[in-house]
Amino acid sequence: MDEPNERYSYTAMGLHWLLALALLCTFCVGLYMADLKLSLLRIRLFNWHKWAGISILLLSGLRLAWRWSHRPPPVPAQMDRLKKLAAEWVHRLLYLFFFLVPLAGWAYSNAAGFPVVWFGQLPLPDLVGKNKELADILQDVHAALAFGLAGLAVLHVGAALHHHFILRDGLITRMLPLRRRS
Numbered sequence: 357m358d359e360p361n362e363r364y365s366y367t368a369m370g371l372h373w374l375l376a377l378a379l380l381c382t383f384c385v386g387l388y389m390a391d392l393k394l395s396l397l398r399i400r401l402f403n404w405h406k407w408a409g410i411s412i413l414l415l416s417g418l419r420l421a422w423r424w425s426h427r428p429p430p431v432p433a434q435m436d437r438l439k440k441l442a443a444e445w446v447h448r449l450l451y452l453f454f455f456l457v458p459l460a461g462w463a464y465s466n467a468a469g470f471p472v473v474w475f476g477q478l479p480l481p482d483l484v485g486k487n488k489e490l491a492d493i494l495q496d497v498h499a500a501l502a503f504g505l506a507g508l509a510v511l512h513v514g515a516a517l518h519h520h521f522i523l524r525d526g527l528i529t530r531m532l533p534l535r536r537r538s
Contacts, residue, residue: 362429363530371419372531375454376509378415382408383506390499403476406465409458410474416454429530446512453505459483460501464494 364372382405389401431440465472466482468491473479484490519527 364428365426366533367422368419368426368428369531369533371415371422373533375412375415375419378408378412379454379505379509382412383502386502402470403473406461406472407475409461410472410480413455413458413462416451416458419454420451432525432527434525443515446508446515450505450508450512453501453508457498457501457505460494460498464491464498467491467494 385401385405385408389398389405392398392401431443435443462472462480463483466484467487469486471479471482484494516528516531519525
């Protein structure tokens, strides 16, 4: 297996894996809580989901700032132009959705008449006023964006696994904090 010499920084790796874990957990909780009947559990999960969403929004901003100030390692020279272009656009879309999904959820919560209070301590400003019709639309928008993000994440993971198991080009090791010694 060829291993690219250049790897992501440990900060970039940490932000990548923390965001991946946060997105996975928040998506799963969102799926679970959506069909629950009104109960204390549902209210707790909705609050946790909103806290996680705001945390993801902030983490995404930090990750984007890090990426802008620390260039990622170049893709392997042997990668064909179409794959490079696909990887670039999937990454761009992932970053876009990192912001759109929580912003749509925040706006949905406000339109439904519920404030967003980060970790129950920091009240955040309303993005929109209470509006039932808008809330119904934003609920669907938030869900569609979340599923879109999940689809992009599956595509991203699938490509990484393809590089690792099929192409055996070592590309995935650039984002793994621990790697085997030869």
